[in-house]
Amino acid sequence: QVQLVESGGGSVQAGGSLRLSCAASGHTYSIFSILCMGWFRQAPGKEREGVAAILTTTGFTYYADSVKGRFTISQDNAKNTLYLQMNSLKPEDTAMYYCAADPRSCGGSTWADPGKIYQYWGQGTQVTVSE
Numbered sequence: 293q294v295q296l297v298e299s300g301g302g303s304v305q306a307g308g309s310l311r312l313s314c315a316a317s318g319h320t321y322s323i324f325s326i327l328c329m330g331w332f333r334q335a336p337g338k339e340r341e342g343v344a345a346i347l348t349t350t351g352f353t354y355y356a357d358s359v360k361g362r363f364t365i366s367q368d369n370a371k372n373t374l375y376l377q378m379n380s381l382k383p384e385d386t387a388m389y390y391c392a393a394d395p396r397s398c399g400g401s402t403w404a405d406p407g408k409i410y411q412y413w414g415q416g417t418q419v420t421v422s423e
Contacts (some may be wrong), residue, residue, distance in 0.1 A: 294316055294411075295317045295389045297415070298416060299315070299318060301419045302420070308381050311377050312331065312376040313375055313376070316372040316393065317372065323372055327348055328394050329374045329394075330344065331374075332346050333419075334388050335386060341356065342354075342356055343356055343363065344356065345365065346365050347397060354403045387419060389418075392410035394410070394411045396411045
């Protein structure tokens with residue numbers, strides 16, 4: 293089992309920045325087995341959507357078109373922590389942001405699908421961007 297805890301959310305004005313963190317804990321073997329980690333977001337009345345993902349072994353990253361060039365996903369394996377640096381934030385980025393992880397690898401057709409993989413989920417952290 294792996295537990296994921298997000299932090300770093302908050303309220304900012306448009307154009308501002310936030311860095312989200314996702315700390316993973318649990319059995320060492322389970323954590324080392326994680327191959328794909330991602331960030332998702334869900335706004336009220338909307339479906340959960342993939343924001344970014346990373347292959348933990350290679351560092352290869354995926355991004356949604358809406359955040360390319362503004363968001364950066366990264367990992368610190370020594371701290372078992374996943375990050376999402378969010379710059380140039382827009383009001384449409386307002387949502388609950390979730391961290392997710394899975395022992396299976398993810399690819400171009402799967403990383404953004406919350407129902408296809410991602411066995412483990414965090415509780416979420418709220419991001420609110422005002423005009």
